[in-house]
Amino acid sequence: MGILKDRFKAKADAAAAEIKEILKENGTKKIGEVQLSQIYQGMRGMTGLVTETSYLDPQEGIRFRGYSIPEIQEKLPKAKNGNEPLPEGLFYLILMGELPTEEDVAHATSIWQRRSHVPNHVFAAIDALPLTAHPMTMFVTGIMALQTESNFAKRYAQGMNKKDYWDPVFDDAMDLIARLPRIGAYIYRRKYKNSDHIQPNGLLDWAGNLAHMLGYSDESFKELMRLYMTIHADHEGGNVSAHTTHLVGSALSDPYLCLAAGMNGLAGPLHGLANQEVIKWIFEMQKELNTDLPTKDQIADYVQKTLSEGKVVPGYGHAVLRKTDPRFTAQMGFGKKHMPDDKLVQTVWNIYEAVPPILQSLGKIKNPWPNVDAHSGSLLVHYGLKEYEFYTVLFGISRSLGVMASLIWDRVLSFPIERPKSVTTELVKRWLKGEEVDIWGE
Ligand SMILES: CC(C)(COP(=O)(O)OP(=O)(O)OC[C@H]1O[C@@H](n2cnc3c(N)ncnc32)[C@H](O)[C@@H]1OP(=O)(O)O)[C@@H](O)C(=O)NCCC(=O)NCCS
Numbered sequence: 001m002g003i004l005k006d007r008f009k010a011k012a013d014a015a016a017a018e019i020k021e022i023l024k025e026n027g028t029k030k031i032g033e034v035q036l037s038q039i040y041q042g043m044r045g046m047t048g049l050v051t052e053t054s055y056l057d058p059q060e061g062i063r064f065r066g067y068s069i070p071e072i073q074e075k076l077p078k079a080k081n082g083n084e085p086l087p088e089g090l091f092y093l094i095l096m097g098e099l100p101t102e103e104d105v106a107h108a109t110s111i112w113q114r115r116s117h118v119p120n121h122v123f124a125a126i127d128a129l130p131l132t133a134h135p136m137t138m139f140v141t142g143i144m145a146l147q148t149e150s151n152f153a154k155r156y157a158q159g160m161n162k163k164d165y166w167d168p169v170f171d172d173a174m175d176l177i178a179r180l181p182r183i184g185a186y187i188y189r190r191k192y193k194n195s196d197h198i199q200p201n202g203l204l205d206w207a208g209n210l211a212h213m214l215g216y217s218d219e220s221f222k223e224l225m226r227l228y229m230t231i232h233a234d235h236e237g238g239n240v241s242a243h244t245t246h247l248v249g250s251a252l253s254d255p256y257l258c259l260a261a262g263m264n265g266l267a268g269p270l271h272g273l274a275n276q277e278v279i280k281w282i283f284e285m286q287k288e289l290n291t292d293l294p295t296k297d298q299i300a301d302y303v304q305k306t307l308s309e310g311k312v313v314p315g316y317g318h319a320v321l322r323k324t325d326p327r328f329t330a331q332m333g334f335g336k337k338h339m340p341d342d343k344l345v346q347t348v349w350n351i352y353e354a355v356p357p358i359l360q361s362l363g364k365i366k367n368p369w370p371n372v373d374a375h376s377g378s379l380l381v382h383y384g385l386k387e388y389e390f391y392t393v394l395f396g397i398s399r400s401l402g403v404m405a406s407l408i409w410d411r412v413l414s415f416p417i418e419r420p421k422s423v424t425t426e427l428v429k430r431w432l433k434g435e436e437v438d439i440w441g442e
Contacts, residue, residue: 001111005170011096012166012412015052019413036428043238044319048420049246051237052409053094053402061326062235064090065097069231069326077105079205079226081219084334087207087229087401088112091177094234095405109205115178116200116209122146123186135187135390136267140260142183147256149175156252165252166412172255173404180397181206185213192387210397214385220338221383225394227334228379231327232372232395234402238320240265241272241396245403249410250418262403263396269314272373272395277314279377279388281306282347293343299354307362315374316355318367327372328352331379339382348378 031047038046054064064072076085076093077100088108092100100108125145126138147153151168160168182200189197198213207225216222237243245262249255266272285302286292294302306313318325332352335345352370359368377391421441431439 001171001174004107004111005167008096008170008408009166009412012409015097016413039423042319049237049243050415051242051246051406052097053405054234054236056236056320058320058322061321061323064094064234067093067099069330072230073227073330075099076230077102079208079222082223082226084223084227085230086205086226087233087398088205090230090233091401091405094402095408111174112178112206113202113209115175116182116202118146118179118182118186119149121148122183126183126187126190131191134267135191135393136263136273136396138187138191139184139393139396140263140267142187143176143180143256143260143263146176146179146183147254147260150254150256151175152254153256156254162414165414166408169255169411170408173408176255176259177400177404178206180400181210181213184393184397185210187393188214188387188390192390216383218383224334224338224379224383227330228376228394229398229401231330232376232398234399234405236320237406239271240268241399242403242406245407246410247418249407250415252417255404255407258407259400259403262399266396266399267392270312272392272399274314274371274373275376275391275395276388278373279381279391281314282344282351282378283388286347293347294350296350296354299347299351300358303355303358307358313355313359315351315370316359316368317365318369318371321369321371322367324352324369325371325374328370328375331372331375335375335379335382339379342378342382344378344381348375 034046038044054062055066056062060068062069067075072085072090072093076089078084079086086105086109089100089105092104092108122142122145126142129138129141149172151171152165155164155168186197189195193215198215200209201212202209204212204222205226207229208222210229211222211225235242237246241262244265245258248261249258253261269277285294285299289298289302291298303313332349335342335348339345351374355370356368359365376395377388380386380391380394381388423439423441427437427439431437
């Protein structure tokens, strides 16, 4: 790992010097204005964070260090005989800011293989929960139990120079990423497969090993995991899981505490839990209509019913995106290649035709197009992974790549504790009357 760390530090030092120079020259420049409504409405459209790993273009979708999803599908190294990018390569790209070679990816794989041991007390902590507990509750419990292994927490307690914070954060991030597939698979096999656990295969790549431990030996499911883990990894910094991880990290909480916090955010139905909601919603629709391939008209009626009940159509809409999510399109490509005749996958495609015009007609929804969650579950169901409550754990394992890479950058760039100003409506009213009040927090 020394080589990777040294290379990272050299890049980070150069980036830190550049940022210092940018701020020296331009630190007082205004980048926008804040409207009163924005502070009541989730700070939408307010730039307030720097996240180096990726940038979300509302029209084009995510770019990881400048590379779009189709570009990373083409340019990142693949497994032997595989076609999908290896998530190790995506991690290297977003951490280092440059495309990895085959050798760099093999190096990342071997680091994660070597660091993947999960201590027994983590399994004991998960086992202490009832089987009825949601997989995300088990996942966060596992991450929290693993916190005993934090290098950052130990070194901070011993006393360490601020300049060195990034170093144990780097180690913790790599350890955590390496261990999450084992924890995720353990949860799956415990909850759904009678605790018939499968030992890791130390020769497999990170996502391939996850597929193996979940209980899949066929190559196309391994390929799906590689694609899935790559495309769910990062979505710039303002989404709930990324922002939470970053925010908690700003208090110098160690990476385990940060990731657990971020994962609690991912477990919300408007964020990562939407992938389970989509499949649940489709299964309910199939049941109610008594067909496994509803027509577009039937889907349209069912969508109207969902809306009339005051519910959202899961998998549609986005806080930033304004077009079909390229992560949806990438999964559609996988479906067309591997399972074009699957009825559930076809239903997802029919929903894609039926839903946007209906949402558009409501006039209030800023983005009527599908997001990543609209597609992912149907591909998993095709392989027999029907237990949709588990899906957000898979999302979480992938998301660890993005939020951990960002956390390393946060510490190496010495970002301070995050503390935006808040106001009360009482203060707003006084400000509106023209009183001299401290609305800007100056
Ligand atoms: C993702 C999401 C939370 C973004 O929220 P947002 O930025 O506030 O979205 P908008 O500004 O377009 O919302 C405007 C209105 O449209 C509604 N809306 C947005 N997406 C909707 C959907 N898929 N179905 C029904 N109504 C929707 C909002 O609830 C809001 O209604 P309100 O004014 O009555 O409160 C929202 O689109 C949503 O709930 N989608 C479904 C859940 C989902 O797929 N989440 C995963 C995101 S990756």
